[in-house]
Amino acid sequence: xxxxxxxxxxxxxxxxxxxxxxxxxxxxxxxxxxxxxxxxxxxxxxxxxxxxxxxxxxxxxxxxxxxxxxxxxxxxxxxxxxxxxxxxxxxxxxxxxxxxxxxxxxxxxxxxxxxxxxxxxxxxxxxxxxxxxxxxxxxxxxxxxxxxxxxxxxxxxxxxxxxxxxxxxxxxxxxxxxxxxxxxxxxxxxxxxxxxxxxxxxxxxxxxxxxxxxxxxxxxxxxxxxxxxxxxxxxxxxxxxxxxxxxxxxxxxxxxxxxxxxxx
Numbered sequence: 001x002x003x004x005x006x007x008x009x010x011x012x013x014x015x016x017x018x019x020x021x022x023x024x025x026x027x028x029x030x031x032x033x034x035x036x037x038x039x040x041x042x043x044x045x046x047x048x049x050x051x052x053x054x055x056x057x058x059x060x061x062x063x064x065x066x067x068x069x070x071x072x073x074x075x076x077x078x079x080x081x082x083x084x085x086x087x088x089x090x091x092x093x094x095x096x097x098x099x100x101x102x103x104x105x106x107x108x109x110x111x112x113x114x115x116x117x118x119x120x121x122x123x124x125x126x127x128x129x130x131x132x133x134x135x136x137x138x139x140x141x142x143x144x145x146x147x148x149x150x151x152x153x154x155x156x157x158x159x160x161x162x163x164x165x166x167x168x169x170x171x172x173x174x175x176x177x178x179x180x181x182x183x184x185x186x187x188x189x190x191x192x193x194x195x196x197x198x199x200x201x202x203x204x205x206x207x208x209x210x211x212x213x214x215x216x217x218x219x220x221x222x223x224x225x226x227x228x229x230x231x232x233x234x235x236x237x238x239x240x241x242x243x244x245x246x247x248x249x250x251x252x253x254x255x256x257x258x259x260x261x262x263x264x
Contacts, residue, residue, distance in 0.1 A: 001259075003027065004035045016041035023259060026051060027064055027170040029202055030195040043262065046255050048170060048247070049202060062255055063248035064174035067153070078156035082146050084121050089233075092161040092181070094125040094154075100167055103186055104130050106217035107165065108137040113222045115143040117230045123157050125150065162236060163229055168196030173203055177247040182239035183209045184226055186217055208243030 002008035002024045012034075015022040025046040026035050031053040039045055039054045047054070048064040079086040091114070095103045104126055114120065121144035126134040131149035138145050151157055158179040166172050168187035176183050185203065187196035203209040210225040217223075229236055248254070 001025070002035070002038060004032045006034055009034050009037065012038040012041060021262060023255075025062075025255065026054070028195045029170075029198045030193045032192065032195075044258055046251075046258070048174065048251070049199075060254070060258055061248070062258075063251040064171055065252040065255070066171070066175050066178045066249070067155070073155055073159045075159055078159045081156055082123065082160070084123070084146060084160065085144055088119055088121045088144060089162040089236075090121055090123060090160050091230075092123045092125075092157055092164040093166075094164070094172075095127060095167050100127065100186075100188065101130055102214070103165070103167065103217070104134050106186075106219075106221075108134055109220040110222045111137060111141050111143065113220075113227075114230070115141045120230060121145060123151075123161065124148070125154075125157075162240070168200040170195075170199050173199055173209075174247055177203070177208065177243050178249050180240045180244035182229065182236055182243050184212055184223075184229070185209045186212045186214070189214045203243070203246055206242060206246050208239055208246050 002012050002022065004026065012022050012024070021043040022038065022041055023044050023046065024035050024038050024042045027048050029049045029051065031051060036053050042058060045054045045059045046062045047059055048062070050061060051059070076086060084090060093107055107124070124134060124145060124147045126147060126149055128149045131147070135147045138147055158175065158181065161181050164176055164181050164183040166176065166183055166185055168185045173185070185200040187194070187200050197211070200209060200211045204211045212223060
Protein backbone atom coordinates (compact mmCIF):
# COMPACT_ATOMS: atom_id res chain seq x y z
CA UNK A 1 0.00 0.00 0.00
CA UNK A 2 1.57 3.27 -1.15
CA UNK A 3 0.45 6.89 -0.66
CA UNK A 4 2.94 8.72 -2.89
CA UNK A 5 6.32 10.49 -2.55
CA UNK A 6 9.59 9.34 -4.05
CA UNK A 7 10.16 6.82 -1.26
CA UNK A 8 7.24 4.71 -2.47
CA UNK A 9 8.59 4.24 -6.01
CA UNK A 10 11.30 1.57 -5.46
CA UNK A 11 8.99 -0.44 -3.19
CA UNK A 12 6.13 -0.17 -5.70
CA UNK A 13 8.27 -1.19 -8.67
CA UNK A 14 9.69 -4.08 -6.65
CA UNK A 15 6.16 -5.23 -5.82
CA UNK A 16 5.32 -5.27 -9.53
CA UNK A 17 8.34 -7.39 -10.49
CA UNK A 18 7.79 -9.74 -7.56
CA UNK A 19 4.08 -10.06 -8.48
CA UNK A 20 2.96 -8.66 -5.15
CA UNK A 21 -0.38 -6.78 -5.34
CA UNK A 22 0.18 -3.02 -5.20
CA UNK A 23 -2.49 -0.60 -3.99
CA UNK A 24 -2.06 3.17 -4.03
CA UNK A 25 -4.04 6.05 -2.55
CA UNK A 26 -4.03 9.55 -4.04
CA UNK A 27 -5.02 12.22 -1.49
CA UNK A 28 -5.06 15.32 -3.71
CA UNK A 29 -6.87 16.46 -6.85
CA UNK A 30 -3.54 17.02 -8.63
CA UNK A 31 -1.66 13.74 -8.54
CA UNK A 32 1.99 13.56 -7.62
CA UNK A 33 4.49 12.09 -10.07
CA UNK A 34 5.18 9.05 -7.88
CA UNK A 35 1.55 7.98 -7.84
CA UNK A 36 1.04 8.70 -11.55
CA UNK A 37 4.04 6.48 -12.29
CA UNK A 38 3.00 3.71 -9.90
CA UNK A 39 -0.55 3.83 -11.22
CA UNK A 40 0.66 1.95 -14.29
CA UNK A 41 1.58 -1.04 -12.13
CA UNK A 42 -1.05 -0.80 -9.40
CA UNK A 43 -3.66 -3.47 -8.82
CA UNK A 44 -6.12 -0.88 -7.51
CA UNK A 45 -6.01 2.92 -7.17
CA UNK A 46 -7.96 4.63 -4.39
CA UNK A 47 -8.89 8.26 -5.06
CA UNK A 48 -9.91 11.00 -2.65
CA UNK A 49 -11.30 13.14 -5.49
CA UNK A 50 -12.42 12.43 -9.06
CA UNK A 51 -9.20 12.19 -11.01
CA UNK A 52 -8.38 11.87 -14.71
CA UNK A 53 -4.75 10.85 -14.20
CA UNK A 54 -5.62 7.19 -13.67
CA UNK A 55 -7.55 4.59 -15.71
CA UNK A 56 -11.17 4.18 -14.61
CA UNK A 57 -10.90 0.41 -14.76
CA UNK A 58 -8.53 0.37 -11.76
CA UNK A 59 -9.79 3.41 -9.83
CA UNK A 60 -12.19 3.60 -6.88
CA UNK A 61 -13.40 6.92 -5.44
CA UNK A 62 -13.24 6.60 -1.65
CA UNK A 63 -12.28 9.99 -0.14
CA UNK A 64 -9.55 10.44 2.46
CA UNK A 65 -9.36 8.48 5.73
CA UNK A 66 -9.88 10.74 8.75
CA UNK A 67 -9.80 10.04 12.47
CA UNK A 68 -13.45 9.89 13.44
CA UNK A 69 -13.63 7.56 16.41
CA UNK A 70 -14.47 10.46 18.77
CA UNK A 71 -17.12 12.21 16.70
CA UNK A 72 -19.68 11.62 19.49
CA UNK A 73 -17.82 13.90 21.92
CA UNK A 74 -19.84 15.83 24.48
CA UNK A 75 -19.92 19.39 23.17
CA UNK A 76 -20.26 20.98 26.60
CA UNK A 77 -17.22 19.09 27.82
CA UNK A 78 -15.22 20.37 24.84
CA UNK A 79 -16.08 24.00 25.66
CA UNK A 80 -15.10 23.35 29.26
CA UNK A 81 -11.85 21.63 28.31
CA UNK A 82 -10.78 24.53 26.08
CA UNK A 83 -12.10 27.14 28.56
CA UNK A 84 -14.38 28.75 25.98
CA UNK A 85 -17.89 30.20 26.11
CA UNK A 86 -20.66 27.84 25.01
CA UNK A 87 -22.81 30.84 24.00
CA UNK A 88 -20.31 32.19 21.46
CA UNK A 89 -19.51 30.96 17.95
CA UNK A 90 -15.97 29.60 17.52
CA UNK A 91 -13.41 30.40 14.83
CA UNK A 92 -10.62 27.84 14.37
CA UNK A 93 -7.33 29.03 12.86
CA UNK A 94 -4.62 26.53 11.93
CA UNK A 95 -1.98 26.06 9.28
CA UNK A 96 -1.36 22.31 9.35
CA UNK A 97 0.89 20.37 11.69
CA UNK A 98 3.81 22.81 11.29
CA UNK A 99 1.76 26.00 11.46
CA UNK A 100 1.90 28.73 8.80
CA UNK A 101 3.83 31.89 9.57
CA UNK A 102 2.38 34.12 6.82
CA UNK A 103 -1.16 33.00 7.68
CA UNK A 104 -0.50 33.73 11.35
CA UNK A 105 0.93 37.16 10.54
CA UNK A 106 -2.08 38.20 8.48
CA UNK A 107 -4.56 36.91 11.05
CA UNK A 108 -3.05 38.76 14.00
CA UNK A 109 -3.02 41.92 11.86
CA UNK A 110 -6.81 41.73 11.49
CA UNK A 111 -7.54 40.79 15.11
CA UNK A 112 -8.74 44.34 15.73
CA UNK A 113 -11.45 43.89 13.09
CA UNK A 114 -12.43 40.44 14.37
CA UNK A 115 -12.69 41.71 17.96
CA UNK A 116 -15.60 43.90 16.83
CA UNK A 117 -17.68 40.74 16.34
CA UNK A 118 -18.61 40.19 19.98
CA UNK A 119 -20.34 36.86 19.46
CA UNK A 120 -17.15 35.13 18.25
CA UNK A 121 -14.21 33.50 20.05
CA UNK A 122 -11.02 32.00 18.63
CA UNK A 123 -8.96 28.82 18.79
CA UNK A 124 -5.60 29.61 17.17
CA UNK A 125 -3.11 26.77 16.63
CA UNK A 126 0.10 28.53 15.71
CA UNK A 127 2.82 25.91 15.25
CA UNK A 128 5.63 25.70 17.80
CA UNK A 129 7.97 28.24 16.21
CA UNK A 130 5.34 31.00 16.04
CA UNK A 131 3.57 30.49 19.34
CA UNK A 132 5.15 33.26 21.46
CA UNK A 133 4.83 35.92 18.75
CA UNK A 134 1.16 35.17 18.09
CA UNK A 135 0.26 34.71 21.76
CA UNK A 136 1.69 38.12 22.63
CA UNK A 137 -0.52 39.87 20.05
CA UNK A 138 -3.72 38.49 21.56
CA UNK A 139 -2.92 40.29 24.84
CA UNK A 140 -3.77 43.58 23.13
CA UNK A 141 -7.33 42.59 22.25
CA UNK A 142 -10.39 41.86 24.33
CA UNK A 143 -11.45 38.72 22.57
CA UNK A 144 -12.11 35.31 24.11
CA UNK A 145 -9.40 33.00 22.75
CA UNK A 146 -7.18 30.02 23.32
CA UNK A 147 -3.78 30.10 21.60
CA UNK A 148 -1.83 26.86 21.36
CA UNK A 149 1.39 25.80 19.63
CA UNK A 150 -0.10 22.39 18.81
CA UNK A 151 -3.26 20.47 19.65
CA UNK A 152 -3.57 16.69 19.65
CA UNK A 153 -6.08 15.26 19.54
CA UNK A 154 -7.84 18.10 17.77
CA UNK A 155 -11.31 16.52 17.96
CA UNK A 156 -12.69 18.92 20.60
CA UNK A 157 -11.63 21.96 18.59
CA UNK A 158 -13.37 20.57 15.51
CA UNK A 159 -16.46 19.66 17.53
CA UNK A 160 -17.16 23.23 18.67
CA UNK A 161 -15.92 25.20 15.64
CA UNK A 162 -18.34 27.04 13.37
CA UNK A 163 -15.79 28.41 10.89
CA UNK A 164 -12.14 27.71 10.09
CA UNK A 165 -9.26 29.60 8.51
CA UNK A 166 -6.79 27.08 7.14
CA UNK A 167 -4.35 26.02 4.46
CA UNK A 168 -5.57 23.77 1.63
CA UNK A 169 -3.95 20.45 2.46
CA UNK A 170 -6.08 17.47 1.40
CA UNK A 171 -6.28 15.96 4.88
CA UNK A 172 -7.16 19.27 6.56
CA UNK A 173 -9.98 19.78 4.06
CA UNK A 174 -11.12 16.19 4.51
CA UNK A 175 -11.30 16.62 8.27
CA UNK A 176 -13.21 19.90 7.93
CA UNK A 177 -15.61 18.11 5.59
CA UNK A 178 -16.13 15.27 8.04
CA UNK A 179 -16.94 17.69 10.88
CA UNK A 180 -19.02 19.96 8.62
CA UNK A 181 -16.99 23.13 9.23
CA UNK A 182 -17.15 25.82 6.55
CA UNK A 183 -13.84 27.56 5.95
CA UNK A 184 -11.74 30.29 4.45
CA UNK A 185 -8.93 28.44 2.69
CA UNK A 186 -5.60 30.15 2.02
CA UNK A 187 -3.54 27.69 -0.07
CA UNK A 188 0.20 27.53 0.45
CA UNK A 189 1.35 29.08 -2.81
CA UNK A 190 4.60 27.08 -2.93
CA UNK A 191 2.94 23.68 -2.57
CA UNK A 192 4.03 21.22 -5.21
CA UNK A 193 2.01 21.59 -8.46
CA UNK A 194 -0.10 24.20 -6.61
CA UNK A 195 -2.21 21.26 -5.43
CA UNK A 196 -3.59 23.13 -2.39
CA UNK A 197 -5.31 25.70 -4.58
CA UNK A 198 -6.85 22.97 -6.75
CA UNK A 199 -8.06 21.19 -3.61
CA UNK A 200 -9.63 24.42 -2.34
CA UNK A 201 -11.29 25.16 -5.69
CA UNK A 202 -12.99 21.76 -5.59
CA UNK A 203 -14.54 22.60 -2.22
CA UNK A 204 -15.40 26.18 -3.22
CA UNK A 205 -17.25 25.00 -6.35
CA UNK A 206 -19.41 22.82 -4.07
CA UNK A 207 -20.24 25.65 -1.69
CA UNK A 208 -18.25 24.59 1.37
CA UNK A 209 -15.40 27.12 1.48
CA UNK A 210 -14.21 30.47 0.21
CA UNK A 211 -10.81 30.50 -1.46
CA UNK A 212 -8.45 33.32 -0.51
CA UNK A 213 -5.22 33.73 -2.42
CA UNK A 214 -2.00 34.94 -0.86
CA UNK A 215 -2.53 38.45 -2.23
CA UNK A 216 -5.90 38.58 -0.44
CA UNK A 217 -4.23 38.35 2.96
CA UNK A 218 -1.48 40.92 2.61
CA UNK A 219 -0.94 43.33 5.50
CA UNK A 220 -4.24 44.14 7.26
CA UNK A 221 -6.68 43.38 4.43
CA UNK A 222 -9.98 42.07 5.82
CA UNK A 223 -11.77 40.29 2.93
CA UNK A 224 -15.50 40.90 2.42
CA UNK A 225 -16.31 37.18 2.37
CA UNK A 226 -14.69 36.85 5.81
CA UNK A 227 -16.94 39.63 7.16
CA UNK A 228 -19.93 37.95 5.51
CA UNK A 229 -19.37 34.67 7.32
CA UNK A 230 -18.80 36.35 10.67
CA UNK A 231 -22.03 38.31 10.20
CA UNK A 232 -24.38 35.85 8.49
CA UNK A 233 -25.33 32.79 10.57
CA UNK A 234 -27.63 31.43 7.84
CA UNK A 235 -24.86 31.54 5.23
CA UNK A 236 -22.52 29.86 7.69
CA UNK A 237 -25.02 27.03 8.31
CA UNK A 238 -25.60 26.51 4.59
CA UNK A 239 -21.89 26.30 3.84
CA UNK A 240 -21.37 23.94 6.78
CA UNK A 241 -24.09 21.64 5.42
CA UNK A 242 -22.49 21.76 1.96
CA UNK A 243 -19.09 21.01 3.49
CA UNK A 244 -20.45 17.93 5.24
CA UNK A 245 -21.74 16.51 1.94
CA UNK A 246 -18.66 17.03 -0.23
CA UNK A 247 -16.59 13.96 0.63
CA UNK A 248 -17.42 10.41 1.50
CA UNK A 249 -16.53 9.70 5.11
CA UNK A 250 -16.01 5.95 5.01
CA UNK A 251 -12.70 5.91 3.13
CA UNK A 252 -10.82 3.68 5.56
CA UNK A 253 -13.58 1.07 5.58
CA UNK A 254 -13.90 1.07 1.79
CA UNK A 255 -10.14 0.75 1.25
CA UNK A 256 -10.02 -2.21 3.63
CA UNK A 257 -13.04 -3.83 1.96
CA UNK A 258 -11.52 -3.51 -1.52
CA UNK A 259 -8.19 -4.99 -0.41
CA UNK A 260 -9.98 -7.77 1.46
CA UNK A 261 -12.05 -8.63 -1.64
CA UNK A 262 -8.89 -8.90 -3.69
CA UNK A 263 -6.95 -11.09 -1.26
CA UNK A 264 -10.11 -13.05 -0.34
